[in-house]
Structures are given as structure tokens and as C-alpha cells.
Amino acid sequence: MTATHPRTITATPPRALDASRTTATATRVLRQLTHDPRTIALMLLVPCVMLFLLRYVFDGSPRTFDSIGASLLGIFPLITMFLVTSIATLRERTTGTLERLLALPLGKGDLIAGYALAFGTLAIIQSALATGLALWFLGLDVTGSPWLLLLVALLDALLGTALGLFVSAFAASEFQAVQFMPAVIFPQLLLCGLFTPRDDMHPVLEAISDVLPMSYAVDGMNEVLRHTDVTAAFVRDILIVAGCALLVLALGAATLRRRTA
Numbered sequence: 001m002t003a004t005h006p007r008t009i010t011a012t013p014p015r016a017l018d019a020s021r022t023t024a025t026a027t028r029v030l031r032q033l034t035h036d037p038r039t040i041a042l043m044l045l046v047p048c049v050m051l052f053l054l055r056y057v058f059d060g061s062p063r064t065f066d067s068i069g070a071s072l073l074g075i076f077p078l079i080t081m082f083l084v085t086s087i088a089t090l091r092e093r094t095t096g097t098l099e100r101l102l103a104l105p106l107g108k109g110d111l112i113a114g115y116a117l118a119f120g121t122l123a124i125i126q127s128a129l130a131t132g133l134a135l136w137f138l139g140l141d142v143t144g145s146p147w148l149l150l151l152v153a154l155l156d157a158l159l160g161t162a163l164g165l166f167v168s169a170f171a172a173s174e175f176q177a178v179q180f181m182p183a184v185i186f187p188q189l190l191l192c193g194l195f196t197p198r199d200d201m202h203p204v205l206e207a208i209s210d211v212l213p214m215s216y217a218v219d220g221m222n223e224v225l226r227h228t229d230v231t232a233a234f235v236r237d238i239l240i241v242a243g244c245a246l247l248v249l250a251l252g253a254a255t256l257r258r259r260t261a
Helices: 019-033 037-057 062-094 097-102 108-136 146-170 174-184 186-191 203-209 213-226 232-255
Strands: none
Touching: 019 108, 037 062, 037 108, 062 108, 062 146, 062 174, 062 213, 108 146, 108 232, 146 174, 146 213, 146 232, 174 186, 186 203, 186 213, 213 232
16 A cells, blocks of 8 residues: 655735735734824925925025025935834834734735835825925925925935834844944935035045935926926936836845844
């Protein structure tokens, strides 16, 4: 009599991305955020407060505010979304929530896309509030369409979300997540052309700035500031910012760990 061996049943790994799982993840994250009013305030109000202060710092020189206000309209959301996303994602990992979620039929792509969708929703609200405040209350004078300004601000906030998700994989505590800000954000802030035109920098620094996404975020804002129509440079800038955000999200999914060290 021939012995039969039971077949080993292996679990089918979840598909890389599923709309229902992604939406469920985003809904859960948004529901949790509604119970954290300080985080909501940080994301939605801090960029508006910073723009308000900046406007009246240059109260005697409104043209100065016009020249840098548009750039900061994209930089402030990027920074706040980076901070909040990296800390919130790391908190999920350190509390064991992330490990429990990944034990379910939930792919890494679903998880990253769900977080991006949740924080992206808040980024839309944040960008709309900051843009509306700058244009219609603080008197920011731009030549191009306000909708283009909003588009760049939104892409910048989504880029900050993607960077926050990515660096959270390499931090072991919330303090370490904050420590990534000088390494990831500050060099871009110094080299993006906000303080001096990138053409006037040392050639080495100019070459570095050419590969940093914040440089193109500032360039895109400046295109809206100076031109009435959509220029080829503006299209290039927003495509680069959007492409960098998608690339970083993909890297975040690839480096996401199932267990916390």
C-alpha cells in the first residue's frame, strides 16, 4: 500500500495592490487621525500660521513676500507632511500595529498606498487652506493661475508624505524620525534656490541641487509667479516632483519591514 503524503497548502500572497484593501487602510488611518487633534492642527494650521507670520515680517516690503511667498507655499506643506507622516508611520510600527496588519492578507503596496491616500487627502485640504490664505487674505501677487499654484503646493505636500513614509523604515524611534529632517529636508531647503538663484551657486552645489526634488518644486512655483500661461518648464517641474513622489513611495513599499527590530 503506497503511503500518501498530505499536500502542503501555501498561502497565496496578496496582490501588490488592491483598491478595496487600500481604501480600507486609508479609512483606518483617517479615523485614527480624527482622534489626534494636535496632529490635525500641525498639518492644517502650521503652514497657514507660518505664511501669516512671513507676510507681516515683510510688512514694509510686500514685494519681498511676493518673491518668496510662492516658494514657501510649497515648502511649508512638504516639511509638515514629512514630519507628521514619518512619526505617525513609525508609531504604528513601534506599537506593533504594522506587524499585525501585515500578518493579514494585506500587501506592502496596499499599506503604503493606503497611507499615501489618507495623508494625501489631508494634503489636499492643507494645500487649499494655505493657497487660499496666501492669495485672498495675505495678498500674494502671482501672474499665473491660482489653480496651478494649488497644484504645485499639493504635489509638494504629497512629496513630503512620500519622503516621510520612506524614512520611517529606517528609524527606530520617533526621535530618530525627527533626526532625519536635517539629513533629508535641510540640504534641499538650502539648495532649492530659495535663498539665492541656483545658477549663482558653486558648480558642485548646483549639480547637487539639480537632482533634489525640492528644487523643482520651487522652480514650478516661480513659473506660476512669473508667467500667465503654462510653460514647458512648469510641466517639466511638476512631472519631476510627481515622479519623485511615486518613486519614493515605491521605495517605501520595497523597504517596509514586517517586523520591528
